[in-house]
Amino acid sequence: MIIIILGAPGVGKGSYARILQEKLNIPHISTGDILRKAINDGTPLGEKVKSFVSKGELVPDDIMLEVVRQRISEPDARNGFILDGFPRTIIQAEGLKKLLEKMGKSVDYIINMILDDETIVKRLSSRRQCPHCGAIYNMLSNPPQNDELCDICGEKVIIRPDDQPDTVRFRLKVYNEKTKPLIEYYEKEKGYIIFNTSPSIEVGTKALLEKLGI
Ligand code: ADP
Numbered sequence: 001m002i003i004i005i006l007g008a009p010g011v012g013k014g015s016y017a018r019i020l021q022e023k024l025n026i027p028h029i030s031t032g033d034i035l036r037k038a039i040n041d042g043t044p045l046g047e048k049v050k051s052f053v054s055k056g057e058l059v060p061d062d063i064m065l066e067v068v069r070q071r072i073s074e075p076d077a078r079n080g081f082i083l084d085g086f087p088r089t090i091i092q093a094e095g096l097k098k099l100l101e102k103m104g105k106s107v108d109y110i111i112n113m114i115l116d117d118e119t120i121v122k123r124l125s126s127r128r129q130c131p132h133c134g135a136i137y138n139m140l141s142n143p144p145q146n147d148e149l150c151d152i153c154g155e156k157v158i159i160r161p162d163d164q165p166d167t168v169r170f171r172l173k174v175y176n177e178k179t180k181p182l183i184e185y186y187e188k189e190k191g192y193i194i195f196n197t198s199p200s201i202e203v204g205t206k207a208l209l210e211k212l213g214i
């Protein structure tokens with residue numbers, strides 16, 4: 001199964017993608033996580049993208065398309081994958097379509113995750129992420145059990161540098177200008193689903209799995 005998750009920064013794409021990954025046994029491919037790892041590891045890709053990511057700007061489409069082409073060609077993505085954070089522009093969406101056509105594949109679901117702006121800003125300011133394994137926490141609603149240490153790997157969780165309030169506002173602006181037009185692009189496709197992430201993760205998960213028929 002191939003799933004695309006759309007939605008503004010902070011709506012909960014990553015949290016739900018991780019749940020779907022477990023349920024469906026297909027990889028969660030977060031382009032943000034891939035870029036952050038490349039930056040941390042100091043790879044050539046990391047060097048190329050770090051100034052864009054730290055400012056909350058979009059990384060150029062050709063770089064992103066190549067990143068995704070490589071990742072979805074890996075063996076673990078053979079039976080499907082969940083794309084989180086990609087596509088983010090019409091050009092990326094068209095590039096993805098061509099890529100999938102070449103591979104003889106097509107998208108099954110496009111989940112448009114929605115949430116009001118006020119809650120988004122609140123969630124992002126209390127969001128923490130494990131720099132080692134990528135696990136996501138929220139200090140208000142879902143803190144790590146042991147102080148500020150990751151439940152999974154024990155590393156100290158951190159505030160993502162691009163979760164500072166000014167950068168969050170800028171990322172929301174970028175989303176509205178560049179990524180929102182994708183909703184019009186996808187909404188007439190079969191498999192398009194709108195999903196409101198305001199309930200708790202437990203309630204939301206039930207509703208989402210029902211919508212997907214799993
Ligand atoms: P968000 O919480 O904003 O959804 P992500 O973790 O998906 O954040 O992405 C973090 C940053 O990585 C973005 O602000 C952008 O700089 C870069 N990025 C991730 N995916 C893409 C993409 N598909 N196209 C361009 N830039 C991207």
Ligand code: ZN
Nearest residue numbers: 130133150153
């Ligand atoms: Zn961890």
